[in-house]
Amino acid sequence: MNPKDLKYAKTHEWVRPEGENYLVGLTRFAVDQLTDITYIELPKVGSRVEPGEGMGEVESVKAVSDIYAPVGGEIVGVNDALASDASLVSRDPYGEGWLVRICPEKSGALDHLLSADEYAKQTEGN
Amino acid sequence: MENNQSTGLLFEIAKPGRRCHTLPPSGVPSATLDACFTRQAPPPLPEVAELDLVRHFTNLSARNMAIDCNFYPLGSCTMKYNPKRHERLVGLPGLATLHPLQPDQTTQGMLAILYETQAMLAEIAGLHACSLQPAAGAQGELSALLVAAAYFRHRGENRTRVLVPDSAHGTNPASAAIAGFDSVTIKSGEDGLVDLADLESKLDERTAVFMITNPNTLGLFDHQILEITLKVHDKGGLVYLDGANMNAILGITRPGDFGADMMHYNVHKTFTGPHGAGGPGSGPIAVRDMLEPFLPSPVVTRDPDGTFRLKHDRPLSIGRVRSFFGNVGVLVRGWLYLRTLGPDGVRQVSEQAVLNANYLLALLKDHIEVPKGKGCMHEFVASAKALRREKRVSAMDIAKRLLDKGYHSPTVYFPLVVAEALMIEPTETESQETLDQFAATLISVLGEDPAVLHESPHELSISRPDEVAATKQPVLRWKSA
Numbered sequence: 001m002n003p004k005d006l007k008y009a010k011t012h013e014w015v016r017p018e019g020e021n022y023l024v025g026l027t028r029f030a031v032d033q034l035t036d037i038t039y040i041e042l043p044k045v046g047s048r049v050e051p052g053e054g055m056g057e058v059e060s061v062k063a064v065s066d067i068y069a070p071v072g073g074e075i076v077g078v079n080d081a082l083a084s085d086a087s088l089v090s091r092d093p094y095g096e097g098w099l100v101r102i103c104p105e106k107s108g109a110l111d112h113l114l115s116a117d118e119y120a121k122q123t124e125g126n
Numbered sequence: 127m128e129n130n131q132s133t134g135l136l137f138e139i140a141k142p143g144r145r146c147h148t149l150p151p152s153g154v155p156s157a158t159l160d161a162c163f164t165r166q167a168p169p170p171l172p173e174v175a176e177l178d179l180v181r182h183f184t185n186l187s188a189r190n191m192a193i194d195c196n197f198y199p200l201g202s203c204t205m206k207y208n209p210k211r212h213e214r215l216v217g218l219p220g221l222a223t224l225h226p227l228q229p230d231q232t233t234q235g236m237l238a239i240l241y242e243t244q245a246m247l248a249e250i251a252g253l254h255a256c257s258l259q260p261a262a263g264a265q266g267e268l269s270a271l272l273v274a275a276a277y278f279r280h281r282g283e284n285r286t287r288v289l290v291p292d293s294a295h296g297t298n299p300a301s302a303a304i305a306g307f308d309s310v311t312i313k314s315g316e317d318g319l320v321d322l323a324d325l326e327s328k329l330d331e332r333t334a335v336f337m338i339t340n341p342n343t344l345g346l347f348d349h350q351i352l353e354i355t356l357k358v359h360d361k362g363g364l365v366y367l368d369g370a371n372m373n374a375i376l377g378i379t380r381p382g383d384f385g386a387d388m389m390h391y392n393v394h395k396t397f398t399g400p401h402g403a404g405g406p407g408s409g410p411i412a413v414r415d416m417l418e419p420f421l422p423s424p425v426v427t428r429d430p431d432g433t434f435r436l437k438h439d440r441p442l443s444i445g446r447v448r449s450f451f452g453n454v455g456v457l458v459r460g461w462l463y464l465r466t467l468g469p470d471g472v473r474q475v476s477e478q479a480v481l482n483a484n485y486l487l488a489l490l491k492d493h494i495e496v497p498k499g500k501g502c503m504h505e506f507v508a509s510a511k512a513l514r515r516e517k518r519v520s521a522m523d524i525a526k527r528l529l530d531k532g533y534h535s536p537t538v539y540f541p542l543v544v545a546e547a548l549m550i551e552p553t554e555t556e557s558q559e560t561l562d563q564f565a566a567t568l569i570s571v572l573g574e575d576p577a578v579l580h581e582s583p584h585e586l587s588i589s590r591p592d593e594v595a596a597t598k599q600p601v602l603r604w605k606s607a
Contacts, residue, residue, distance in 0.1 A: 033545070039597075061594060063540075
């Protein structure tokens, strides 16, 4: 269920290399755990994020959770469609429900992330 | 039997000309007002007959779940029985008809009650002084953090951070932020207690306050508490005890004795005040002596001749945090409760609350996973994680089905450190029979067909409201068509 071509953070974000940038979103597992999503707060374009630090919040009918930056760098794109329809993340977490585009500080910044299989292992049993 | 009559909105059941009453002719001569003061049209009030009005409110009230009707194991909320006697006594004219602007000389009885309440709350806390003003627990937290900020400012120390465990109530980091601090999360260890290494790594000269809920939201008493408070004090920080769970330790241990410098009470929870549906609450704070000058004003003092006064002249005080003197009606109920039970009775409250929770835990733990469930204080947190994985049955499904069976739901999805959490707090006022019946019901619900659970509740006036729409497009006021 986790696309093989993506890399995953332990904190349930996925990363897809896209030219020089990385596209980031929430995993299907995270979205299922959150249940119905009501709001998503994302960083502004131009802001800098640190790997592993909170960069936004996702609010569901259950709770508010932090979204962590899987890689460090500059935010060069934000999915504006989520402001009016946060449920895009639930419907299509690996596609139209993407969150931000990050221009990484350094290349090879994905080495600390998990493969699809490793991530599946982390979330199995939950 | 369906009690649906007159349960539409009053505006919808209104008919022109209907009245609840007819007034006798007025003996007061009429006067003419300037046109600028008079309405051009009557106000759009609903016109309803008295019987329809009575049915409206009576039938709607019967749809509610309440401690007087249902077992209410809503974890962290301490939904214990509120003695009816308190309602009668707090309504006595000498208490209920006072005006807060009356001169102190004419309110000596009330001031004596509040003075004694301050003293009793300080004693139970093992701390020196108390302010009764905060209107509820979260405001108590904020007030205490403002006191801490004023204290450090007075000492010329620039401390910017408040440390909060990840199992804490969300109000802790929120209070820290509103008080102007940066909130830093401290991890829980495998055992559900504060991870000392993580605490140590984040504790430094920037730390103003470490906030701890003890027992914590998992219903576990953090036995490392002395070590924790020593470490915080070593760095010059203050320890705040979130008193949400005081019902577990009254008269057994005192926060001041285990190193807390400040704490709040939830009088409405721990010392009974009818609550739920948003209040009213009461969140007094108790503090160690060096923090006393900074407490909100006024406080109640007693002159050598026995006269009680509201003392306003306290130059270092953070000022007023609530109009007049806080939610006095709830405070009086708390005083009644403490005076009725006395020290031994208060201790027995906690012993019984802890016994009841452990009894229920023992009945349930072979039927639903309780992650830190070897034993507990006044509450415990079960997890529907396995059910969700195996049968797609969530904590929410179980909670909703319990409503069908006449039980208020446990707290769900809190604390966040437990997946599919069901937080169960029986309180001391429930009988063994009630606990047996609830356990049997919950066990039967766990074994039900998932399809039945997914669609529950089946027997209430509404089933599952659209929570996303309620959040995103709330309808907050009625408008005529």
